[in-house]
Amino acid sequence: MTNEFAFDYDLLRELTETSGAPGYEDRVRAVVRREFDGIVDEVRTDAMGNVVGTVQGDADYEVAVAAHMDEIGFMVRHVDEDGFLALDALGGWDLRVLKAQRVTVHAEADDLTGVIGSAPPHLLDDDEDERGVEDVHVDLGLPAEEANERVAVGDLVTMEQTTTRVGEHVTGKALDDRVCLFAMLEAAKRVDDPDVTVHFCATVQEELGIRGASALGVDLDPDLAVALDVTVAQDVPAVEKEADYVTELGEGAAVKLKDGSVVTTPKVHRRMRSVAERREIPHQTEILPSGGTDTAGFQNTHGAKPVGAISVPTRYLHTVTESVHGDDVAAAIDLLAAFLDTETGEHDYRL
Structure with a gap:
């Protein structure tokens, strides 16, 4: 082609x-x-x-x-006191690909962009590979109070990515x-x-x-x-x-x-x-x-x-x-x- x-x-x-x-x-x-x-x-x-x-x-x-x-996506299962979101998986995820990714949080009023946090390499321990979705958190870049006001348990989260051509391939x-x-x-x-x-x-x-x-x-x-x-x-x-x-x-x-x-x-x-x-x-x-x-x-x-x-x-x-x-x-x-x-x-x- x-x-x-x-x-x-x-x-x-x-x-x-x-x-x-x-x-x-x-x-x-x-x-x-x-x-x-x-x-x-x-x-x-x-x-x-x-x-x-x-x-x-x-x-x-x-x-x-x-x-x-x-x-495949996620559902918000908790918004903590600091405004970070904890997730429940909807479908089978490979946890290796989630670190440092952008996501869209589909809140009731509007869509919010967030990032899945990744700890600096020098803070990782030997058990890092054994962590699951329950250890993933989403950072909305918002004050804790505002995050709790705008996001509720049960809101959906999907990956934020555009689709593009790469040579003869389509990727996204x-x-x-x-x-x-x-x-x-x-x-x-x-x-x-x-x-x-x-x-x-x-x-x-x-x-x-x-x-x-x-x-x-x-x-x-x-x-x-x-x-x-x-x-x-x-x-x-x-x-x-x-x-x-x-x-x-x-x-x-x-x-x-x-x-x-x-x-x-x-x-x-x-x-x-x-x-x-x-x-x-x-x-x-x-x-x-x-x-x-x-x-x-x-x-x-x-x-x-x-x-x-x-x-x-x-x-x-x-x-x-x-x-x-x-x-x-x-x-x-x-x-x-x-x-x-x-x-x-x-x-x-x-x-």
């Missing part, structure tokens, strides 16, 4: 820079509903905050496509899973008069245990489900590629075979690869040893379902510098759109 990405980079940047911690995805949800306007036949939101945009098809067959809106926060949310929205714009009904689902609380997708599995009860999420790209120095290999950046969209929560339906992932080969869409296969995705939320909820998943290879997951290759993003959009375009409802995915 030389000068321009083959997709709407401005929308991807907007989605990634918008804040949306688990259970509080309001701002991202507003963007999704805006993008659904005019491209789906119906939009609805449920009691958990999942957004479903439905494109009606002719056949009596329904496909659910899911990507989650939430990003919350690419997990906004890059796949973006891919789903872009594919939805290409779906025109499908044979089957397609429900495009922007889900909530995936980072807390695939909660939104599990509820949708019951409410929608689709005949087929396809989830989109990021996956690990371990093509970096200091990683043994043979021992820890999952995917590589620049090799195309990843067709998931398994992760820590699901084994995808063989007939589904084989058809995905067949479609990719026929359409000459760059792709690779993915076996992720641990970690779960929305795919599992549909597989055995309200009865057994065939499921598949498309992943976008991503470096530096659960940090503020998550990085994807532009060509892989384009390939994921192309593969999802092609898969839906060729879904007639007549494929037999039973085993």
